[in-house]
Amino acid sequence: MGEVNLSQVMDRNRSFVDRVIEESGQDIRQCYQCAKCSGGCPGSSAMDYPPNQIIRMLMLGMKEEVLKSHTIWVCMGCNTCTTRCIRDIQVAAVMDTLRQEAVRAGYVDKAKLVLSFNESFLWTVRTFGRLFEPGMAMMNNLKTGNFMKDMQFGLPLMLKGKASMFPHRIKGRREMKKIFDQVRGGK
């Protein structure tokens, strides 16, 4: 991170910070940087900024740095931070909002693998009503170009009766399609 003129970024990004607070329902301004969230975070060693720093950067209005961070895509949503936050901030919910904001703003370089996984996952849910893992894995591998990822598990899963060649289709598929069509990011 280079030099940052804090009063300028805050002026420029105040509406972004307000929107994150509004969308997540979390008043991040309550944070007093005890860093318990980062101490217990199982993802922190793979992150570029630990969760408490992300919250602090948000409070300072550093929109680009936060949305371009690797951190928001490493977070698995385990909710350890939320559980331990002494100031009652649902940190994991803030991470969800930040991921959605990053996609909306086009900061997706570090998110390619997560986004293609999510898209492949949700595509099967939208189409069949339930997750169809072989379809998801194949679509995900095509999207990422990592064709053999987890393919070693395919045959053993089939042999153990843990994967089916064909998806189960629910009756309410039309309703599912309607739900997906009417929400943002539901393509």
Add this chain to the structure above:
Amino acid sequence: MTKYAFYPGCSLETGGIEYGMSSQAVAKALGIELLEVPDWNCCGASSAHMTDHLLSLALPARILALAETLPVTEIVAPCAACHARFAAVEYELGRDEELKQKVNSLLERPYTGKVKLRYYLDIFSNPETLSEIEKKVKRPLKGLKVACYYGCLFVKPPKIVNFVDDPEDPQSMDNIIRALGAEPVQWPYKTECCGASLGVTLEDHCTKLCNDILRFARDSGADCIVAACPLCQANLDMRQVTVEKKYGVSYRMPIPFFTQLIGLALGLDPKTLGFPKLFVDPVGMLKKVGVA
């Protein structure tokens, strides 16, 4: 007969099929009726809540609305991720009428909130059922040391997901294991994260988290890690060989579901309970309790 709406979720028919098999077998043996939610859909899991807030509520709300057609007052979800999504619906729609209407406008059948979410472990670990289990144990699991692994989302965050267990040191599974005659070990990774879908998107980190869990369980003297979530179980069981290769270790640690152990103690056939479906061979563990 106690009745619950039962939401298997996608895993219990695929990767976690032994959890589904053992859940039904054990419920039957204990006189609990698990009624499957008709025409259920996927809850959307973390892919939905990372993508869109409204989507992440509408998908589980459709399921809860369908559960309201059943003659029950409570619903259970054996998968921690599904459980957490139902809890989010109850929590958020329960305190925001406008949001509830918005979600309901997407659904064919409105969600009213009349069927309440019950913590899956609690339908076995509540005092009445626990003494029923103790009475029906035919094959005490004596000498078996068990690392109870709850995963994250059944107990975190406690304000939203459940009001029964401690989020840092939960006890409900430990109590069940004791009732079966086995010994739950003291270990620090009961509710640590397995990496969830990072197994697909950032495998190295998921492998590290799973290695930590497996190592702590082994060092605590456990013969097996007992899981309550199908994603945790898949990461620890199916990906264990990847962990062993990367870290140059050999754990061969079986990862059964807690319902499989209940069934074993009740004297049910290991096959009916789906033991052959596990990736890491449980035969050593089964021999220890006098089966196989």
